[in-house]
Amino acid sequence: MSIGKVRFLKSLNIAFLCLGFSIISGFKDSSRSSPTEAFKPHMQSLYVSLTKLIAFALVDEDKLTDSQKKTIEAQILNLSQQAEEVRKIAKFSDKSHEFLAQELERNARLSYSNFRQGKISQARFFITDVANTCYSCHTSRQGExxxxxxxxxxxxxxxxxxxxxxxxxxxxxxxxxxxxxxxxxxxxxxxxxxxxxxxxxxxxxxxxxxxxxxxxxxxxxxxxxxxxxxxxxxxxxxxxxxxxxxxxxxxKSIQANESSLTVAKDLVSKARELSEFPADRSGMVQYILASKILINHLAKRGVLQSELAETYFELGRCERIIGNKLFADESSSYFENAIRLAPKTDLARKAFSRYEENIVSGYTGSSGTSLPEDERTKLSELRKLAY
Structure with a gap:
């Protein structure tokens, strides 16, 4: 086995071990949020499947027996089914959690379909992305x-x-x-x-x-x-x-419960002033603090729809800078929400240009891969909403 593959499998094995814990504990305590009870059986079932899949990460694909392959397929199928249930329930959560639940379901589903087609390495890749999605969820806001x-x-x-x-x-x-x-x-x-x-x-x-x-x-x-x-x-x-x-x-005087949109926008402006070129990270602390405040702002009651749109737009700008390429990119989801909440406005058009750039560069880049049909359809829909 190559050194590169050993390192990959080591990190994947860690992801499998971690993910069981992350899925079960990824949402608020049930004493505070009753919808969590609906997640529990699905998350526990996900955990059982993932712990059984650890062996999958440690065996070369050409050494997997037929019996092992049947076990793996059954567990990945269950993983996909349970992730689909989590996605359905997350529709009643906030837009960030909803997006991450969609990513969870997508990666689990793609892992199963690739395994069924005999594409073992691709199946492993998408299960790693399941773990990365959970990491993104846990670090997207203040932990209680x-x-x-x-x-x-x-x-x-x-x-x-x-x-x-x-x-x-x-x-x-x-x-x-x-x-x-x-x-x-x-x-x-x-x-x-x-x-x-x-x-x-x-x-x-x-x-x-x-x-x-x-x-x-x-x-x-x-x-x-x-x-x-x-x-x-x-x-x-x-x-x-x-x-x-x-x-x-x-x-350092900013409080943990700060939720002012004005304060957040001021931090974003200061961060942008510090950035002399696109990859400049001088304003990273301001972006992280602003994102935290914006998430707090979304949790407030009675926020006007136009203000929610602005909040999602600013979150998209922050996450574009903060986002780690290894983990789920939430910025496109934030820009999409800004467009839907404030259609036919300057804000919607600014959000669309950033959304379009994210999607097109994400699929084409240097590989020359064309956009999937569902992404083309969504781009067309959002363009009509923005313009």
Whole structure:
């Protein structure tokens, strides 16, 4: 087995282990939200299937027996069926959760269809995307409390073979955010990441999302960034750190429950002023804080539809910058909602141009792949709504 494949399967195995915990604990506690009870049986069934699929990640596809293939197919089918039920129930949640549930269902369904066609590696790929979708969900907003369920269950899980990044992601997926933050800090203090990982995998951004957006640990994050800015990082990383330290100093008084659209828009404006070129990340802290405030704003009662449209548009702008290419991209969903809430307006047209760019570049890019028919249909629909 090649080194690349070993690394891939190792990360996939971790995703399988983590995902069982993340699915069960990914929504609010049932004492606060009765719809969670509807999710429970489907999430528990998903968990059972995924734990049985761990072996799938560890066996070369040419060594899978017919019996193993039948077991795998049955579990992926169940995964797909349960994800479809979760998608149906999530229609009654907010638009972000609804989008992520759609991604969950899509990836589970594609995993099953690829496995049925004998495309084993593609099936594994889409199951990894299921785990990535759960990671996106858990880091999209402030966490209420760490999951006691996962904390108790994880006592029986041996993570000694996980590297620090895998541990940090494991604890994030299982909603143990304090431990996730600790492991990200250990990783970033230890130089365990290569230059390639720092730039392309981006554990510093993952740390900021967990520490600021999920835990609202601004002062602790500030002190930690100060402690690592002098380390032997590439200059491009040091430059980001210096900007982020200043931003945290300037915004450390923002409260966890801040929900003002005006405050969020001001942060986005400051972030855009700092960005001298498209890939400039100088304003990342402002974007993360703004996204957190905008999510809080959506939860308020009595918000005018025009204001909701503006909130979704600003969220789309934030998520376009924050979004990690490994995880689910929510920005297109936010732009779509802005268009539907404010049709035939300047805002809708601005949202459509960004939505169109996301979709077209996502499918074509350098590969030259054409847009699927369903995406063409939706683009046409949204264009008519915008113009």
């Amino acid at each position: 409390t760490d999951s006691s369920f996962a904390s108790n269950f994880n006592k029986g899980v041996d993570i000694s073979s996980f590297d620090l990044l895998a541990r940090a992601r494991f604890f994030t997926l299982s909603r143990q955010f304090e431990l996730a933050e600790i492991n990200y800090e250990k990783l970033l203090s230890s130089h365990a990441s290569s230059i390639d990982e720092l730039v392309n995998v981006d554990p510093i951004l993952e740390y900021l999302i967990v520490s600021i957006r999920v835990r609202h640990d601004i002062k602790k994050s500030l002190e930690f960034l100060k402690s690592i800015v002098s380390k032997n990082y590439p200059e491009v990383v040091k430059n980001d750190l210096r900007h982020w330290i200043v931003a945290l100093e300037q915004n």
